[in-house]
Amino acid sequence: MKKENLTRFLNGTASPDEKRQVLKWFDQEDGREIFDRHLKEIWKDSSPSDADMTDYESLLQRIHKKVQPGSGSGKVKRMIPWIKFFRIAASLLLLIACAYFLKKGLEYQNPVAEVVEKTITKATQNGEKLTLVLPDGTKITLNSNSSLSFSSSFGQYERVVRLSGEAYFIIAKDSLRPFRLITDEMVTTALGTEFNAYARLDQYAVALTEGRVAIDAANQRLELIPGQRATVNERLYPKSVKVDPFDFDKTIGWKEGQLVIDRKPLKVLLEDLSSWYGVEMKIDPQLNLTRRVIGTFRNKNLTDVLTGLGFSMGFDFEINGKVVFIKKESL
Numbered sequence: 001m002k003k004e005n006l007t008r009f010l011n012g013t014a015s016p017d018e019k020r021q022v023l024k025w026f027d028q029e030d031g032r033e034i035f036d037r038h039l040k041e042i043w044k045d046s047s048p049s050d051a052d053m054t055d056y057e058s059l060l061q062r063i064h065k066k067v068q069p070g071s072g073s074g075k076v077k078r079m080i081p082w083i084k085f086f087r088i089a090a091s092l093l094l095l096i097a098c099a100y101f102l103k104k105g106l107e108y109q110n111p112v113a114e115v116v117e118k119t120i121t122k123a124t125q126n127g128e129k130l131t132l133v134l135p136d137g138t139k140i141t142l143n144s145n146s147s148l149s150f151s152s153s154f155g156q157y158e159r160v161v162r163l164s165g166e167a168y169f170i171i172a173k174d175s176l177r178p179f180r181l182i183t184d185e186m187v188t189t190a191l192g193t194e195f196n197a198y199a200r201l202d203q204y205a206v207a208l209t210e211g212r213v214a215i216d217a218a219n220q221r222l223e224l225i226p227g228q229r230a231t232v233n234e235r236l237y238p239k240s241v242k243v244d245p246f247d248f249d250k251t252i253g254w255k256e257g258q259l260v261i262d263r264k265p266l267k268v269l270l271e272d273l274s275s276w277y278g279v280e281m282k283i284d285p286q287l288n289l290t291r292r293v294i295g296t297f298r299n300k301n302l303t304d305v306l307t308g309l310g311f312s313m314g315f316d317f318e319i320n321g322k323v324v325f326i327k328k329e330s331l
Helices: 004-011 014-024 031-046 056-067 082-107 247-257 266-277 302-313
Strands: 119-123 130-131 139-142 147-151 159-170 179-183 185-192 192-199 203-212 213-217 218-222 230-233 237-245 258-266 280-283 292-298 315-320 323-328
Touching: 004 014, 119 203, 147 185, 159 203, 159 247, 185 192, 185 203, 203 213, 213 230, 218 237, 218 280, 247 258, 258 266, 266 280, 266 292, 266 302, 292 302, 292 323, 302 315, 302 323
Parallel strands: 159 179, 280 323
Antiparallel strands: 119 147, 130 139, 139 159, 147 159, 159 192, 179 185, 185 213, 192 203, 203 230, 213 218, 230 237, 258 292, 315 323
8 A cells, every 4th residue: 555545545635546445455454554654654754853862951941040040949840842742732633633534534435326217118019019027027918019118126116117008917916015007097006916908099998807906097096806997088988987897808818819809890900900910001992991890810810810801891902011902892
């Protein structure tokens, strides 16, 4: 350890890095012994030379005789020479300074690096699905054209995620940190449960399959039991929450590759297929898109689905890469 570093440490001018070096050096086997020697050298350099052999006591007696004649035979009070007084005072000041700066050095702590939270976003494109496992063990399956975001500190203090699109949640149990799902019009709070969440086109819904959840929406708070679905639809019933039973296959069949259609307009169905299979639909304007469709497709490819729909709805189709042309069936 350089003496200059020790000196700066004692007089309080050391940099943070030098302080860390000195404190680390103190922990070494011979650190404190070398430190003691350094203090003695500092004191020796700052003290008057021992070569000063002046008899301060005899000199003081002679001064008294000059100032107070006849007092030489009297008893002269022993006085501490000024030089010795200054030495004692200086040593006390040095000792106090050493103790002060040593205390400050020991109190010094390495600066804690500021942790900057980041937002992590996971997203799927048309025709994609994604399964995520969060740090707390929660499992989430994202449907196509959906996104999920959460903080990089998820699970440390709280468990909060945001959803746009659709996802199925299997929530890990944690009674101290409730899980919260936030969408534009609804907040879902759960401890350990399973549910499907939907947030598209001004419609927000949570369908509970297991456990319990609390729903905050439209200035209301309510709890669901398995088999119930809470829905907020800004177009059909704005500023209110509708609670009704739901069909598992129709609502969550997408997770298992199952498409259940229950009186859905052809226009809406083709939009769903576009998202489901990741294709662009080019539709003949002469085709009646208001007709409603009923049917179930399990793990079918797009060709099979369009073949069945075309037969019942009266249209032909052509698949060219990622583009599908739908045209009215020719007679």
